[in-house]
Amino acid sequence: MANVLRNSAKFGFSGVLSQLSIHSRHGRECVSPCFSLQQRNNSTSPKIKVDLDNSTGVAVLRMQSPPVNSLSLDFLTEFCINLEKLEMDKSCRGLIITSVSTHTHTHTDTDTVTQSHKTMIHTITPPVCVVSQTLSKVSSTGLDIITLPVCVCVCVCLVSQTLSKVFSAGLDIMEMYGKSPERCGEFWKAVQEMWLKLYGSNMATIAAINGSSPAGGCLMSIGCDYRIMADNPRYSIGLNETQLGIVAPFWFKDTLVNTVGNRAAELSLELGLLYSAPDALKIGLVDQLVPEDQVLSTAQDTMSKWLAVPDHARQITKSMMRKQTIDKLLSNREADITNFVSFITKDSIQRSLRMYLEMLKSRKA
Numbered sequence: 001m002a003n004v005l006r007n008s009a010k011f012g013f014s015g016v017l018s019q020l021s022i023h024s025r026h027g028r029e030c031v032s033p034c035f036s037l038q039q040r041n042n043s044t045s046p047k048i049k050v051d052l053d054n055s056t057g058v059a060v061l062r063m064q065s066p067p068v069n070s071l072s073l074d075f076l077t078e079f080c081i082n083l084e085k086l087e088m089d090k091s092c093r094g095l096i097i098t099s100v101s102t103h104t105h106t107h108t109d110t111d112t113v114t115q116s117h118k119t120m121i122h123t124i125t126p127p128v129c130v131v132s133q134t135l136s137k138v139s140s141t142g143l144d145i146i147t148l149p150v151c152v153c154v155c156v157c158l159v160s161q162t163l164s165k166v167f168s169a170g171l172d173i174m175e176m177y178g179k180s181p182e183r184c185g186e187f188w189k190a191v192q193e194m195w196l197k198l199y200g201s202n203m204a205t206i207a208a209i210n211g212s213s214p215a216g217g218c219l220m221s222i223g224c225d226y227r228i229m230a231d232n233p234r235y236s237i238g239l240n241e242t243q244l245g246i247v248a249p250f251w252f253k254d255t256l257v258n259t260v261g262n263r264a265a266e267l268s269l270e271l272g273l274l275y276s277a278p279d280a281l282k283i284g285l286v287d288q289l290v291p292e293d294q295v296l297s298t299a300q301d302t303m304s305k306w307l308a309v310p311d312h313a314r315q316i317t318k319s320m321m322r323k324q325t326i327d328k329l330l331s332n333r334e335a336d337i338t339n340f341v342s343f344i345t346k347d348s349i350q351r352s353l354r355m356y357l358e359m360l361k362s363r364k365a
């Protein structure tokens with residue numbers, strides 16, 4: 001654990017804080033007024049909202065990065081900053097990770113608000129739309145020209161964007177497709193960092209899985225100490241990398257083996273299985289199923305049991321269980337990055353990723 005914390009210190013606050021105003025994949029931008037608003041709400045970054053209850057010592061970290069909470073470099077950076085802050089806050093002993101179902105985003109100054117399939121105008125505070133006009137926009141396929149109503153607003157508008165019913169869709173595939181080797185390396189380092197911080201956390205951690213959780217989303221879930229999943233037939237969870245034509249790295253595999261055992265992990269990884277909630281419970285991939293509206297409250301009740309155990313005893317035991325797995329990555333980090341970069345930039349792998357992306361988009365059409 002100490003190693004993990006020492007390592008994470010490399011991810012200095014100043015460096016990461018400076019990244020808080022960069023563009024997301026969806027072209028939105030967080031500007032400083034948005035950040036200060038988040039701070040008042042006990043939140044630390046635009047893609048992630050954190051509420052720490054000082055009376056219980058339990059923080060709830062809500063992922064709020066539409067459309068599917070995919071793990072982009074920006075997202076991972078924010079995730080790590082938040083984890084590091086909570087880790088250093090002695091009053092925080094437990095962490096619940098979940099997804100919000102609605103995302104509120106703040107726009108300032110002159111701003112353009114469009115209505116698309118997943119964006120709607122939620123609230124506009126005065127002074128409101130001063131110009132109404134028509135905007136022509138090329139769709140994401142690049143083929144159709146669609147005409148959308150648009151409001152050009154001055155001053156502040158609040159826009160609400162709905163998240164899909166996902167916990168996290170895993171690594172952002174766009175971070176692995178068509179990117180330079182340098183950028184891929186930077187991205188992979190952030191994925192490693194996220195896992196090292198979470199799997200090695202001194203806090204008791206519970207994943208409150210209120211949506212689908214494939215691949216990297218599953219990794220985040222099994223990086224926690226306990227998993228509670230919504231009993232919803234639409235949701236699935238698993239390390240499905242082989243279905244994308246890619247290979248789960250050894251530390252994804254090790255985390256899965258530590259969770260479900262060798263045989264179940266072997267079947268699961270080779271076939272790239274995504275499990276329904278009941279099947280995930282059967283193999284021990286999740287620990288408990290509850291009705292969707294009880295996921296968070298159950299996580300909070302469960303957390304109180306975890307926190308009834310003296311911290312030092314629980315932490316030393318956790319370290320004893322996980323240290324070997326963590327050390328294996330720590331002593332192979334650079335080689336793991338090199339492997340990832342050379343694997344992901346291969347033409348054949350890029351082709352697989354392109355086909356997978358096309359499949360995701362055509363499924364929607």
Ligand SMILES: CCCCCCCC/C=C\C/C=C/C(=O)SCCNC(=O)CCNC(=O)[C@H](O)C(C)(C)COP(=O)(O)OP(=O)(O)OC[C@H]1O[C@@H](n2cnc3c(N)ncnc32)[C@H](O)[C@@H]1OP(=O)(O)O
Nearest residue numbers: 070164169170171172173174212214215216247340343360
């Ligand atoms: C030799 C050994 C060397 C070792 C090298 C190691 C290499 C290993 C590398 C990486 C490991 C990879 C880990 C990963 O996590 S890969 C990501 C896997 N994720 C998935 O497969 C999930 C894909 N998504 C879905 O199945 C669905 O989107 C959903 C179930 C999560 C949600 O469904 P739904 O609500 O119907 O939403 P849409 O499908 O309509 O999606 C909305 C929108 O979002 C885009 N999108 C979805 N998932 C991702 C993603 N992971 N990354 C980026 N974008 C994503 C989707 O395309 C839609 O986009 P739009 O059409 O533009 O709106």
